Amino acid sequence: MADSTAPTDLSDLPERDPSGDQSGEQPSGCPTGDSVLLPAELRAWMHLLAAAGAVEQQLRVRVKEALGISHDEFLIMCLLADQPGGGLRMTRIAELLGRPKTRLTYQVACLQHAGLVTKGSVCGDRRGIEVTLTEKARRLLNDTSPPLAHAITDAVTRAIGPEQRAALCGLLPGIADDDQQPHESPDRRAP
Secondary structure, eight states: OOOTTSOSOOTTSOOOOTTOOOSSOOOTTSOOGGGGGSOHHHHHHHHHHHHHHHHHHHHHHHHHHHHSSOHHHHHHHHHHHTOSSSEEEHHHHHHHHTOOHHHHHHHHHHHHHTTSEEEEEETTEEEEEEEEEOHHHHHHHHHHHHHHHHHHHHHHHHHSOHHHHHHHTTTOHHHHTOOSSOOOOGGGSOO
16 A cells, blocks of 8 residues: 655656766766655655556545445455456465555455445355455446546556656556646546
8 A cells, every 4th residue: 555645746856867877977967966866766656656646536535435444345346347357365465565464354245244245255265255246336337437447547657757657558548548747636626
């Protein structure tokens, strides 16, 4: 999970000298001062955190409104929806989300109570529990995914600049279609 205190716009940060020259003398046009302290990898990581934080902020509200579940419960549903067999062991979900098993048990119980997942024993392992999406959950995801995907694209385009968006195009294809400045979210547009 991205830290909600992550910067929301890092597009104005200057780029580091790709030659790696650390002599202290900057070629003309290169940033000076503290900006050369961050290698390209750390700068990229900061851009990624900014984008992830912006997405998380957008999704928290929208997921609650659209599905009536928490963001973390939504992440569980997304993991399950992305599985070819439709189910995952509880231990695997905990690993993929980096969550303690006790917290995950509570979140899965909430999803089960809402009729969005089922739990069952894993064949051949009496202690293993597999979680699977219900048809109700599949319908909800099918109906709500397009506007949520738009919210993700909107959040990313607001959080990072054009160069960073270009780097993310392979991960988020919807961003490639938006060569404009950040666009307005549907709920901020004038009537």
